[in-house]
Amino acid sequence: MKAHQTFGMHFPKLGRWLKSAAMLVCLAPALLSAEKPNIIIFLADDLGYGDLGCYGHPIIKTPNIDALASEGVRLTDCHSGGTVCSPSRSSLLTGRTPYRVGFYTIAGPERSHLSSKEVTLAKLLKDDGYDTCFVGKWHLGKFKNQPDPGDHGFDHWFATEVNAFDGPESPAKFIRNGEPVGEVSQWYCDAIVKEASDWMAKRPDPSKPFFLVVSYHEPHTPVHPPEKYSKMYDNDLVNKLETEVAYGEVHRPLNKSIVENKKYYYGTVTQLDDSLGTMMKAVEKLGKDENTMVVFTSDNGPETPVTVQESANQWEDNSRDRSFGTPGHWRGMKRYVYEGGHRVPGIVRLPGKVEAGSVSTQLVNGTDWLPTVCHLAGVEVPSDRTIDGTNIMPALKGTAVEREIPACWMFPVGYDYRYLPSMAMRDGNYSMIGWFEPKRGEQGNSEWVKSTKLNRFALYDLSVDRSQANELSKHRPEDFERLKKKMIALWTNIQEEAPDWKNQ
Structure with missing residues (x-):
């Protein structure tokens, strides 16, 4: 007879305690592995499926995003929830197709906004004990008289209602937790990454899990990166390679300069890549990188170049002359429902659950992030409304996912x-x-x-x-x-x- 069994026969309470202790020892690794993951979602603005080095762009250098892909899974059939900004953002936070939420176009017309009736991923996680933070472009309504990020579950937020402008020369006006910050003398991507890094480092209880959305302006128009980035792409080799880039069957007008304009877009994507690298170093410095799910994606396909098919004076400010994003080999660009309008880069890093350096060809949609994160966090998905997305953890491992509602x-x-x-x-x-x-x-x-x-x-x-x-x-x-x-x-x-x- 084993020793603990002998003790248990003569001292029943002690025996039960020893048995429980033994079970805890056995379960310790499982309990540790069940620790709720931190979640960071990086959302680029108007970044095309083919705009990254790891997605085959022949020119643009994106070493930090490429490194993220090498540490996780790269999705080749990943989609935003909509074909323009606001609809996609509403889908990411609610798990619902934009028209169910009321985003038929960008926020604003007919007082459209992210209604207080909607339940967001931030709210669900906050109620489950997560610290929550939003930095960057909101574009889901006005901060006055309409629900702001704080009303939708974000403990801390530092945001602009819509887009930034041309960097420090024409800085964006941020709002922090409902209070105006004024003009911030940094490039947009640098300002929001600093805010996010500071928030992570100063959380009162660093043992709590956190949910963080880093919502970029880049590379949305106006496209005007620091000179050091645009100069990287101002050479004859880039001029030659640019002729190999596809633009979703959308042809550029002959009277628009390609040689002078393309360097700004390419430089902006590299600038965005550098800011992501800075953010990942901050995560690593805090010792959070091994228990953090990192998602990188885009809100829709690349901005459409001005073509002869459009109104001659609709874009008379020439704001899109520097838009050189590409959907790769897919047809269509931003606004199009053809694949190029919503098929976007998708990278997920999740150590221990997603194989490093893997590729998945399974369909993943912007509506899927809410149910997937809820699954990982052990949080119930709302059952009182239609959730169009599904848990795509199997897809991240290359296995097909059954969808009740088509994307x-x-x-x-x-x-x-x-x-x-x-x-x-x-x-x-x-x-x-x-x-x-x-x-x-x-x-x-x-x-x-x-x-x-x-x-x-x-x-x-x-x-x-x-x-x-x-x-x-x-x-x-x-x-x-x-x-x-x-x-x-x-x-x-x-x-x-x-x-x-x-x-x-």
């Missing part, structure tokens, strides 16, 4: 690009495209969103047709009809929940 994207209302389709939906490698009626020129409000119908469709197989040039309705009629019905049902469901801002 979908809508073109933002208020833009008169009548030649572009209105909605996209993914089903495996199939991309179903649909057009709303009446014509987009007649749209612009909640009433239109809640009444318009899908009346034209196109089907593409992305596994063999990245440029979405070969429409398949006649070649695969059964799949076409099946997905047409599925898209109509999905859109009808979204319309029913979409808020009417005029009556809010």
Whole structure:
């Protein structure tokens, strides 16, 4: 008979204590591994799928983001929740398709904002004991008379309502926890990374897990990096290599300068990369790098260059002449529901759970971050509303994920690009495209969103047709009809929940 069994027979309480102690010793490694992870989400603005070295860009140097990819998983089928800023940001925080939340375009029209009725990832984590922080571009409503980051679960926030400007020469005006900070004499990416680093270092209880969103302005227009970055790309080799870059089947106008303008965009992406490197060093210095999930992604595809298809005076300020982002080989750019408008870089570093240097080809959408982080943190996903996303932990390991609700994207209302389709939906490698009626020129409000119908469709197989040039309705009629019905049902469901801002 074993010693602890003998003790247990004669001294029952002591025996039970020894048994419990032995169980705790055995469970110690599991308890330690169950420590809630810190979460950092880096969100770039208008960064294209093909804009990073680790995604194949022949020119732009991004050593810090590339290093992040080498330490985690690089996603090749990652998507933002929308095709422009505000819709994507709402999806990331709520796990819901933007039109359910009321973002039919960027925040502002018809008083649209992130309603107090929405439950955000920050709120869920805060209620579970996380410290929460938001730094950077909010773009989900006005800070006066509409819910701000603090109202949506962020303990600490340092933000601008919309974009920054041209760096220190024309600095952004930040608000910190509801109080104006005034003009900050730093480049935007440097200012928000400093704020985030300081917040991490000064938390009253560093043992608590934290959730941090670093929401960049870069490389959104206006594009004006420090000279040391633009000079890196001012040479003949860059001029030669630029001719090899694809722009999503969107052609640049012949009367716009390429030689003089491209260096600014390339330099801005490298500037963003440096700031991420600074942030990761701060995480490592605090000893948090081994228990921190780091996500790097973008809010939509790259900004569209001004072309002859658009109004001649719509962009007369030339703000987009320096936009040289690329979706790689995918068709479309920002605003487009073709793949290039929402397929974006996606990198996840999570030591012990995600294999370093791995690549996943599984579909990941912007709506997925909320349920995935909740799963990791052991937090319940809201059950009183539709959550479009799903836990994509299996996808981060290369395994297929079953989706109850298909991933979908809508073109933002208020833009008169009548030649572009209105909605996209993914089903495996199939991309179903649909057009709303009446014509987009007649749209612009909640009433239109809640009444318009899908009346034209196109089907593409992305596994063999990245440029979405070969429409398949006649070649695969059964799949076409099946997905047409599925898209109509999905859109009808979204319309029913979409808020009417005029009556809010």
